[in-house]
Amino acid sequence: MGKFVITKRVNGEFQFNLKAANGQAILASEGYTTKTACDNGIESVRKNAQEDGRFERKDSSNGKYYFNLKATNGQIIGNSEMYESVASRENGIESVKKNAPDAVVEDQTA
Secondary structure (H helix, E strand, O other): OOOEEEEEOOOOOEEEEEEEEOOEEEEEEEOOHHHHHHHHHHHHHHHHHOHHHHHEEEOOOOOEEEEEEOOOEEEEOEOOOOEEEEHHHHHHHHHHHHHOOEEEEEOOOO
């Protein structure tokens, strides 16, 4: 089972990573000024990860591939690592779809 891991950045902002069952980070959030906003971001990932149209598939200038997950308002709520191939990127998207809905939340800021 996947999990959302909440951490605090050096600048005091909260962020989360969605990790697959194997511990690999598959989605990273932006920085949030409050923990409540970070929690809301996690709920937005849970909701939006089930709709394929919310995944923005991108090619980077260095020939690698990544994706962004967007909310209904078009705001990016998470982005992926860089992948070597389109197939790997698609596997990453499928992993987010599979892991996000039931992922537990691990708060490492307490």
